[in-house]
Structures are given as structure tokens and as C-alpha cells.
Amino acid sequence: MRLKSLEIIGFKSFANKTKLLFPSNSTAVVGPNGSGKSNVADAIRWALGERDFRGLRVSKSEDIIFGGTPKKSRLSLAEVELSLDNSSKELDFDFDEIIITRKINRAGESVYKINKSPVRLKDIIELLAKAKIGYSGISIVNQGSADAILSASPKERRLMIEENLGLKEFQLKKESAKRKIISTSENLEQTRLLIDEILPHLRSLRRQVGRWEKREDIINKLAGLEKSYFSTQFQGIFLDKEKIEKDFAETKKYFDEMKKEEELLEEKFKELEKNKPDFSQEFGDLRKKRGEIEKEKGEILRRVGHLEGQLEGLKRLPEKVESSSDDYDFPFSFGELKKILERIKQLLEKSLAGDNLEKFRDEFNEIFSQINKKQEKNKEEDKPQENKKESEKEKSYILELEKNKDELLDSIKKLDEKEEKINSEMVSLREKDELAGREFREVLNKLEQKRREISNWREKINSLEIKKERISIRQNDLEEKIRELGLNRDRFSEDELKNFTPDKEIDVNQVEGSIFRLRRELSSIGEVDELLVAEAKETEERHNFLSTELDDLEKAKIDLEAMEKELSEKIDKLFSSTLKNINDEFNKYFRLMFGGGRARLGIVSILKKIKKSDDSEKEDELPSESDSDDLSVGETGIEFYLELPKKKVNSLEVLSGGERTLVSIAALFAIVSAVKPPFVVLDEVDAALDEANAKKVAKILEELSKETQFIIITHNRATMESAEALYGVTMTDEGVSKAVSLRLE
Secondary structure, three states: OEEEEEEEEOEOOEOOOEEEEOOOOEEEEEOOOOOOOHHHHHHHHHHOOOOOHHHHOOOOHHHHEOOOEOOEOOOOEEEEEEEEEOOOOOOOOOOOEEEEEEEEEOOOOEEEEEOOEEEOHHHHHHHHHOOOOOOOOOOEEOOOOOOHHHHOOHHHHHHHHHHHHOOHHHHHHHHHHHHHHHHHHHHHHHHHHHHHHHHHHHHHHHHHHHOOHHHHHHHHHHHHHHHHHHHHHHHHHHHHHHHHHHHHHHHHHHHHHHHHHHHHHHHHHHHHHHHOOOOHHHHHHHHHHHHHHHHHHHHHHHHHHHHHHHHHHHHHHHHHHHOOOOOOOOOOOHHHHHHHHHHHHHHHHHHHOOOOHHHHHHHHHHHHHHHHHHHHHHHHOOOHHHHHHHHHHHHHHHHHHHHHHHHHHHHHHHHHHHHHHHHHHHHHHHHHHHHHOHHHHHHHHHHHHHHHHHHHHHHHHHHHHHHHHHHHHHHHHHHHHHHHOOOOHHHHOHHHHHHOOOOOOOOHHHHHHHHHHHHHHHHHHOOOOHHHHHHHHHHHHHHHHHHHHHHHHHHHHHHHHHHHHHHHHHHHHHHHHHHHHHHHHHHHHHHHHHOOOEEEEEEEEHHHHHHHHHOOOOOOOOOOHHHHOOOOOOOEEEEEEEEOOOOOOOOHHHOOHHHHHHHHHHHHHHHHHHHOOOEEEEEOOOOOOOHHHHHHHHHHHHHHOOOOEEEEEOOOHHHHHHOOEEEEEEEOOOOOEEEEEEEOO
16 A cells, blocks of 8 residues: 555645645655645645644644635635555455545534545544554654654553554554443443332332233133124125125126217217207297297287276276266266376376375375366256267277277287297198107117116116115124224224134124123223333333343443453554564664664553652663563553663653654664555654764665655755655745655656
């Protein structure tokens, strides 16, 4: 595995999208101070999961994002993408290339991805741990932290080395096991307390529920009898229903066939009706003429009636006059009487129309006054000749009315003749229409016959539907009976009842009696406190669950403790076995750097070291392997044991800055040589070296780069010369870092 490329967008001083390719095993990144070249190492560290702001040389997460310059606006997010070559399948991953992406916005929201799929930071750390890659070990050595391994505590040194040995994966599992052991222990204690709390209450509930055990047996027996009883009843209903449904289906089939025949006849009827001669217009004209004649006759008859009424009135009027008493002389002639009557009629019409009644009364009194005056005058004068003339006029008027009546009757007779002729024409027209519609009537008769047949079959269908409804009522009554008994209807589903077969043929009446007897027994036992039973059941289930959970937790704790022990032994074994190779390489590089002396890394018990310190024991001599390899007491860590040529060293604190740098580089190169991590990023670790030591470091880097990929940020000419490729980083006028590549042959 190796680092293929690094893509940076908006990270610190790299505002613009910048992609660095690493085709060689040794790549140097150079540039003047303040150009942002160290941000390349920070970007790699951040992408690998670094969350400590001090490690990234910022004070808060927002500082990771390009903050803007006078010539370029600030950005809203930062993104770094690492591409790893996995063609050798060092990681159990289906892809030949692993792309790790980390993104953050100014709200502090981070996104992690592996091959474009969102993941957790934990997933990235666990994946890289298997490849001996991490941000807290020696994979990335930042500027100013070259001697971090010297400044770290013994425990921290061990963790740094373990990360590069690929043991971090086991450490993560071990820490996870520890957390789970603590959590499991807490859960165990809580579970024991809960069991102790509910057990007395459970014993009390068991005693109370015991008296209802007999009731449960009766309920089970009753349920069996009820099932036999109701299944027998339902099966009879189902058989009747099945037979009726079969008859209904056959009847419906015949009915549908006749409906189709009816539709064919209707189509034929409509076709004949469409082609039949249409006499409707002629019939309409004749009816219209006949209607006009009848209307005219009606008008004439009305006039005749009016004339007859007038004649009848005129004929009766003289009789009334002659029949008057001798002492009363009628003072008016017929003409005068007619005028008076007309006047009275007008007054009556006005009164009915709502005119002024006072005015009507005055006019009516005036008429009576005229009549009285006329009567008084006639007593004094005798006018027989005028009365005779008036009588002759009346007779002449009657004759005229009778003549008009005769003329009107003649008109009616003529109209009757016209009407008779029209009726004759209509009869003739009907005969034509009947002759033309003979086939039409035949089809119509067949259609009517078919409709009568359909009506009969429809009655049969209705009858069958009534029978079905009666069966449904029987079934509903039976289901209502089930509900009244308080039974669970789910126990009597239709499919189950159809397929249920009693053990033997049952007597329904006998079974019904047994059901009533058992129900009486249940009633004598009394109602069960369902809440108490439910509580007992729930408490029992709770107790069983807690007991099972207790067993599971105890087993889980044993398994976790065994796992922790196994992981610890595995880590210690792998660490101890690798430490010998590291010490060989450390001693070699130490002697190369200092021109002699001795150096080694020793495993020490942290508790043992504290004890030595408390007892003020001296540690001025290098301990033997046996003294430092005891892993049995407390936590262990790594301690440096150095012997510089021509100089006695009691502690790391007495080393000068240059000496610390040389020791750190020797230790770094020893771990790299022994562990062979996929890649190492060095940020100006050679800054404090003189030219001679810088050349030594460059030579070692050139040798180590055959097995491990190096990305080196440096100012040193010797280091640059040892690199196979160069990236130059400059700061543009906009205040943005820019990278330029150079391949060295």
C-alpha cells in the first residue's frame, strides 16, 4: 500500500483546488518560510482523523478553512481527499484504490467518506489501523514535534509504536472490551437488584393465581365443547349456503344468457323501428285539425249555451211579472229592466273588485229610489199601450235569439261532418301503419315474451337472494350468540370451522347442556382478577427475562474478560517480539548518528517505575533485557536507555537540542526500518541538523525509501537531492499557496 495522491480544497492556505501526485517512493516538498508547505502534512494528518487543534496548529475548527485575504474572499468549507493504492490487498477491501475524504464547513459539521460513501470517523481509524497508518504515531511527524517520542510519557511512547506496528486495531478492540466489561458489570448489578426486588412480589402473585388453575382447566374444556357445538351449527349453515350459492350461480347463468338474447331482440327492434314508415307527421296534422274543430265546436256550444240561458231567462220573466199580486204594478218595461239589471251587475263587479263600498251603497240606493219613484208615478198614470209595445219587442228579441241558436247548431253539424271525415282518414292511416309494422310487432311480441321470462328468472334470483339473506341472518344470530357468551370470535373463523372435525358425532342438545353446566361451575368459582393474572404473568415473564439476562451478562462478562486478556497477551507478545528488531535498528542508527555509544528501548512497568522513583533508586545504568521485559505488573510503557560516547547521560532532559533531534531521528528510522509502514510524512525533522548530519539522514532516507514511501517537507539541500520528485510551494499575490511539481531523474 502507498499514498497515490492528495487533493486539497480550501484547507488552510490552499484556497484553490490543489492535487499532489506521489508516483515515487521519495517526494520532497520545498518552499520558503510562510509559503504553506507544512499545511500539506497538516492536510494528510487531518484527513487521517486528527481532531486535536494543536496537532493541526490552529485554535479552533473554523481556522482549518481558508479565512480569506485582502485579495481573495474566505471560503465556506474545506475538503481533503487521500487516495491510497490497495492493489496489493493489504486491506481486506474490494477496491484497488481507497479514497478517504474529509470535509468541514464553518458550522463545524464534518463529513467522512470512503470511496464516496459516508462513514464514521471510527470506521476510517479502524480501517487505517489495519494498514499501520495513523495520525498519532510516527506516520506523520509534524514541524516542531520531531522529538515528540522523547517528550512523550512511557505509555504514550508505547501507543505511538503500537500504532505503527498495526496493533492499534487490537488496542481499539481491547478498549472497547474494557468499556463493555464496565457496562456489563453495571448492568449485572442492576439486574441482580431488580431480581431481588421483584422476587417477593412474584411469590405472592403465584400463590394468588394458583386458585384459578382449576378454572383454567374448565375454560379449556369449555372451549373445546363450544368449538364442537358452534362448528356443527356453522357447518350446517355453510352447507346450505354452498347449495344456494350453486343454485344462484346456475340461475344467474341462465339469466345472463336471456339478457343477451333480450339485447339482440332489442337491437333488432331498434333497427325495425328505425326503418319503419313514419306516419307521425300525418297523424299529427290530422290530430291538429281535429283539435281545431273540437275547439271551434266548443266555442259554438258555449255560445249556444249562453243563448239558451238568455232565452230561458226571458221566457221566465213575464211569468214572474204576471204572477205578481194585483195590488203591485211592475213599474218598468223590459228594456228599462234590462238597463237596471246591467247597472246592478256593474255595481256588483266593482264591489267585488274592491271599489269604494260607500259609493256602491249610494248608487244602489239611488237605483232603488228611482224604482220607487217610477212605481209611484205608474200608480197615477195608466199606460197599457206602451206595455203592449214592450211585449212585442220582447217577443221579437226572443225570436232573434232562437234564430241565432239554430244557425249555431247548423255550424256544429257541419263541424261534426268534418270531424267524422278526419276520423275516417286517421283509421285509414292506422291501417297502413299496422300493415307496415307487422314484423315490428312480431319482434316486439318476442321481446315482450323474453322480458316476461327474464322477469320470472329475476324472481327466482330474488327468491334465492332472500334465502341467502335468511342464512346470513342465521349465521349472524349464531355469531351474536358467540358475542353474548363473551367468546373470542377468532377461535371460530370460517375456514377453521369448515375444516374442523369433532372426535365423534355429537349430540348438539347434550353438548349445549354441558356448556351451560361448565359455565355454572365457572360462575361458582368466581371471576378471575384479570389485572392480577396479567400482573402475575408479566412479573413472571419479567423475572424469567431478568434471570436469562443475568446469565447472559455473566457469560458475556466472562467472554469479554477472556477477550481482553487474550488481546492484551497478543498485543504484548507482538510488541515484545517486534521490539527486539526495533532495538537492533535503533542501536545501529544511534551509533551511526553519534559515532558510537549504545541505545535501546525498554519495556517498563509504570507502577514499578513509580516505586523506584519513590524509593529514590538510581537508574543511571542501562537495565538488562530481563529487567525491562516484565509485563505482569500494572500498565507498561517504553523508556529510552542511552549511552552517548564520551558522555554520561542520566536522563533525556540533559540532552541538547541537536542531540534530542538525532536520538528522535534514530528512533524514528529504527521503527520505520523494523515495521515498514506504508508511508511516512516528515515535516522539517532535519531543520536542526548541520550539513554532516543532514547528509547522514539523507542517506538513510534514500535506503529506507526502498521499502517505505516518504513525503518530506524540508529546506535541506541534501534531503532534496535524495528525493525522486520535488513539489515547490509558493505564496501567490492573493495570499494563497500554490504547488509546482518536478520529477528528478
